[in-house]
Amino acid sequence: MNLEIILFVIFSAIAVVSSVLMVTRRNAIMSALFLILNFGALSGLYLTLHAQFIAVVQVIVYAGAIMVLFLFVIMLLRPADDKGLLEEHPKMKWFAIGIGVFIFLQLAFVILFSSTVGSIVQAPNNIEIGTIQSIGKELYTKYLIPFEAAAFLLLAAAIGAIVLAKKKFN
């Protein structure tokens, strides 16, 4: 058993446990904190996949900036300690369990039984593929058009948010 597998087991165990804890906590702040832990574990998984840049971005952007915003919003809004959604609608629990089992079985089927077409190439086991340089190269050559289109998507979303949230139109 090499180091990579040991790291994978550790990080994935943290990710699974923290995501379960996240959805079962009653306190929204606790949930958010477990989500941060989950993001941290995920970035560890990215590292084992030679995606060091994505791992760093995951920590800085998601676990850092976005989760701080989340926590601020939760603390500002202070959700009342109401009954959970599942306690009010107990039947929904069974529905949710059914969907969860279905998706789990589907993923298990995909991973274990489905014959991949042989088109999936093993990613080159190379430290180079996760660098900023190679990601930038892909973004600005092969994915140039989606990259530019995503910029306009963000612009449209920003304008939309301003339109809906602006206090007063002149």
Add this chain to the structure above:
Amino acid sequence: MDITIQDYLNILPLIIIAAGILISVVIEMYAKNSEKILPWFSIVIFFSAGYYALFTVNSQSVLFSNMIVTGGTANIFFFLFCFGAAIVSLLSIDYLKKAGIYFGEYYILLQSAVLGMMLLANARDLVMIFIGLEQMSIPFYVLAGFNRKKHFSNEAALKYFLLGAFATGFIVFGMGLIYGSVGSMSIDAIMTKFGDVSTNAVFIIGVLLFIIGFSFKIAAFPFHMWVPDVYQGSPTTVTAIMSTGGKAAAFSALFIALSPFFGDVSFNIFKPFLSALAVLSMLFGSIVAIAQTDIKRMLAYSSISHAGYMLIGVTSGLASGTAGVIFYLAAYTFMNLGAFGIVSMLEGENDTNLKIDDYINLGKKNPLIAGLLSIFMFALSGLPPFAGFFGKYYVFISAIESGMTWLAIVGVISSVISVYFYLRLVVLMYFKEGNEGINPTVSNTALLGVVIAALIVILIGLFPGSIIELISTFVI
């Protein structure tokens, strides 16, 4: 990868709209009366992009690492979206004043939505489909709730947003499964490996989820719940572009995703599912529309049934069916835009004058508007001299060619049912005794837009052969 000047010339319609968005933002920032400048600026942008797209329809090419295609059907869709949006801009000028939402941002969001539709129509990669879909949907969510003071408008936006996000979830999950089975997001890669994956369960479930997600967007039957409320609650001009451009863009994405299947026996797996969607949408839309008293809701249910007719063409799985659906979309875009345009012209302040009974005696009070509305109603119901008839004709023919005559028969029955509620409006306008009904004040710019739509509907009806020939040359 080398990018030449010719590549940029080929995507010039996209560049025009994208530059238009950026310039509009600057105009909105610095100009005092931006809400007066922007509609005309958008019309110029839309018109030039649409005209250029039609002009270069023959220069077909695959560009930017197989991400997008230009020319052919993509450019025909560009033309539809841009001209549709230009007409909507004309309609909006006075409507926005009347509705109390006279703001320049409206046009920026409209341009963004059109950019999204165009990205959907020329996608050659699932990544592009996803980005185009979101680029189209997010401005639509905002535009649906643009009238922030109105409860209905807010409700429409929230409902559309939540269900739209749900549908996007389906689509992305489907894309994930397709990627998992093929190993690539590119349509070309799916085409080359199609022989291996066409019977793979994961691949087929992925495509099925993809179809389900886009059924939300085209408003087909089991996934139509949002349509009546959103179409009713949104500002009428927004409903006009949502129900035409949005639907056409979603259909174009369906064609892109299903294109590897067309002409292959494995398409038979989807036929029962698609034909069930088609039959249920047609009958449900036509029957429920009869009971409506609100004209926007009636047109919403009619839009559901039209999605059903178009799905017949998809179900046939033939090139003639695809060409038929594109023809149908062209006809439907302009007749529905015209109908919604007239509704937006007659609408009073605070959502008044939207009942079907408000249209009583319109033929005496305003013969021009009543005449135009009758043209659109005849066209929507599929009566012969107008565009709608030939749309249905080509779609039904493709169903018969693919050996699904029963589907064409159900389509004809549904059309006969739908004639009732379309013509009821015409009867109310002309053949009702008494003097009740509204006295509309008509906006000139909106009238111009509606007249253009009517002319296009008549032109498509007069020369259906040359148009379907043009479309057929590009559909493989």
